[in-house]
Amino acid sequence: MEMTKANRRLVASLATVKGRREHGMFVAEGTKCVLETVALFDVVALLATEKWIDSHSTELTGNITDITVVKRADIIEMSSLSTPPDVIAIYRIPHIAMPRPVASRLVLALDRVQDPGNLGTIVRIASWMGIDDIYCSTDTVDLYNPKVVQATMGAIARVRVHYCDLPAMLGEARRDGIPVYGTFLDGTDIYRSELTPGGIIVMGNEGNGICVEVASEIDRRLFIPSFPPDAPCVESLNVSVATAITTAEFRRRVQKS
Numbered sequence: 001m002e003m004t005k006a007n008r009r010l011v012a013s014l015a016t017v018k019g020r021r022e023h024g025m026f027v028a029e030g031t032k033c034v035l036e037t038v039a040l041f042d043v044v045a046l047l048a049t050e051k052w053i054d055s056h057s058t059e060l061t062g063n064i065t066d067i068t069v070v071k072r073a074d075i076i077e078m079s080s081l082s083t084p085p086d087v088i089a090i091y092r093i094p095h096i097a098m099p100r101p102v103a104s105r106l107v108l109a110l111d112r113v114q115d116p117g118n119l120g121t122i123v124r125i126a127s128w129m130g131i132d133d134i135y136c137s138t139d140t141v142d143l144y145n146p147k148v149v150q151a152t153m154g155a156i157a158r159v160r161v162h163y164c165d166l167p168a169m170l171g172e173a174r175r176d177g178i179p180v181y182g183t184f185l186d187g188t189d190i191y192r193s194e195l196t197p198g199g200i201i202v203m204g205n206e207g208n209g210i211c212v213e214v215a216s217e218i219d220r221r222l223f224i225p226s227f228p229p230d231a232p233c234v235e236s237l238n239v240s241v242a243t244a245i246t247t248a249e250f251r252r253r254v255q256k257s
Helices: 005-013 017-023 029-035 052-058 074-077 115-129 146-152 166-175 239-256
Strands: 025-029 043-048 067-069 086-091 106-112 132-139 160-163 180-189 199-203 220-223
Touching: 005 017, 005 043, 005 074, 017 025, 017 043, 025 029, 025 146, 029 052, 029 146, 043 052, 043 074, 052 067, 074 180, 086 160, 086 220, 106 166, 106 239, 115 132, 115 146, 115 239, 132 166, 146 199, 160 166, 166 199, 180 239, 199 239
Parallel strands: 043 067, 106 132, 106 199, 132 160, 180 199, 180 220
Antiparallel strands: 025 086, 043 086
């Protein structure tokens, strides 16, 4: 199958939230990202250079019914990456039911995280830490943004991400007796705080932290101290770095107990 104008228009449209919602599709770019996800999503099309196909055809699975051979110039034109890859996959966005949080499982909640790289890295962290579900406010960056997909490094296929009315979800969880944690500059030292094996960890916006509406539903406020505590340091941590530190401490407690 050869490259067509329709393919070019489709890939271009999937760079926008509107286009992804209209078509119910998203794009994955690059060898590592494609090979780690191609067996886990419904493939609409695989666009690759002849050189890439010759090198990787044996690694592709049975759900690939057709591969479109494209020129390097076509990939450069379609790619959203600063260094265009040799392969682009178009997948259908899966329908994932949103499970109700339970006290025995650790999950993440994200309040208005805007940077695609941060969301993708947090999804990757969740996969590493054995966290299966992330609950996002509706104004968090779209999971299927091409830069988010790339930053997950394949973890997008292993972690379920849900968009919801975050304050309402957290309020319901609290009424069910589920601990709701959040990171704040005025919280208690995470290394001296009692942590439960399960619960919800809320992480906030890059510049403004956790909003008032979400903060009102958090009953356990945590703080990641700098070291040494009284030494000059940066004002705050990047949200993905803070997520890694926080989840690692929760998991460490489980291993220790």
